[in-house]
Amino acid sequence: MQMHSVDARSVSPLHEKPGEIPCREKKSSSRFWFQVLVLFGLLVIFLCYSLSSNSLFLWEGFSLFAQAQRVNAPSYWVHPNHRVILNAFHKNTESPALQHEGLQYHQAFPQNYQFVMDNAEVCKNNTPFLVLMVPVEPENVAARDAIRQTWGKDTMVQDKVVLTLFMLGLSGGADVEGLRQENEQHHDLIQSNFMDTYLNLTIKTMVIMDWLATRCPTAAYAMKVDSDMFLNIDNLVIMLKMPGIPEINYMTGRLMWNVPVIRSKDSKWYVPKELYPYPQYPTYPLGMGYVFSNDLPAKFVEVSKFVKPFNIEDAYIGECLKKLGLSLTSPPDSSQFKTYITIYDRCEFSQVITYILGSSEQLINYWIDYKRPGPHC
Ligand SMILES: *[C@@H]1O[C@H](CO)[C@@H](O)[C@H](O)[C@H]1NC(C)=O
Secondary structure, eight states: OOOHHHHHHHHHHTTTTHHHHHHHHHHHHHHHHHHHHHHHHHHHHHHHHHHSSHHHHHHHHHHHHHHHHHHTOOOGGGHHHHHHHHHHHHHOOOSSOOOTTTGGOOOOOOOGGGGGEOTTTTHHOOOEEEEEEEEEEETTTHHHHHHHHTTOOOEEEEEEEEEEEEEEOOOTTOOOOHHHHHHHHOOOOHHHHHEGGGHHHEEEEEEEEHHHHHTTOOOEEEEEEEEEEEEOOOHHHHHHHHHTTOOOSSSSSSEEEOBBBBOOOSTTTTTTTTTTSBBBBOOOOTTTEEEEEHHHHHHHHHGGSSSOSSSSSHHHHHHHHHHHOOOOOSSGGGGEEEEOOOSOOHHTTOOOEEEESOOOHHHHHHOOOOOOOOOOO
């Protein structure tokens, strides 16, 4: 518009040459047609410019928006020039975060993967009140053993059945026979046939949801809890038994509001705009440990067909909730979902539900101290 008015002004003196007979009507009509011509010309110039090779940014916003609007963003929706950049982007294998080649919506749809081990009988024999689902790398036997000795030990907590299961993907370095024996001993490994990598954590989370929905639908509540956590299982069960805790559409934990998407390629949490175009995530529960009513897993599985996957598993859960039209509930006491531990305090450990720890040894040591008799505070 700026350019247009400047142009119109710069040519207008031609029409007002001294000596020319003023003819109001003629003049205004020719001026009108001139303006139409100028507008049309500008439109042509704009289109040519947009199609030229160095005007990507004009299209970027539009095509990302278009991608976000579509269920299965096909490549032809992207401007040809943009596609070239995208291809170059995908071919850059220097950073592992860039290996999202051909990522489609169905990648996080868990039913595309098959269970190698599923321990389907564990929920048939019991009706659990709470199932703790722990994603862990196949190689990390130490973390599993530490959990089996600590918060994953008891199957009865305050007269409630609580199960602890470990979710594994496939890994080149895994000891297949060792895993089989480990499962024979503990009956607590669930393994699915996707590659167990950091960037595939969203798939892992959705496979957890699939297992809960199909192998353990009778459970009342479930929790996704990381393997490096201190979990005060007593306080968690107390919380879930409180009157007023919903039985459906309930999800709680450490709620994250207005978290900006990280676009720095050096970050562990880097997400390219092509995977997630918006500047910030919807409210989501921090991935270290979130608790939910067990009607939600089936809903997540279903909605995941329509929510484009990206590599931040907890924010993906936030997207799924948003798509389902559901919102998170704050825990009765938000201070119970703690993150990084600064110093061990026996009194504090008796009051929290979660804490992020540094190692499996730490978990064992703190647990031994937390469980020793005597007043906590
Ligand atoms: C994620 O898992 C899929 C299925 O096994 C695999 O094809 C893909 O390479 C994995 N992606 C990453 C980034 O590890």
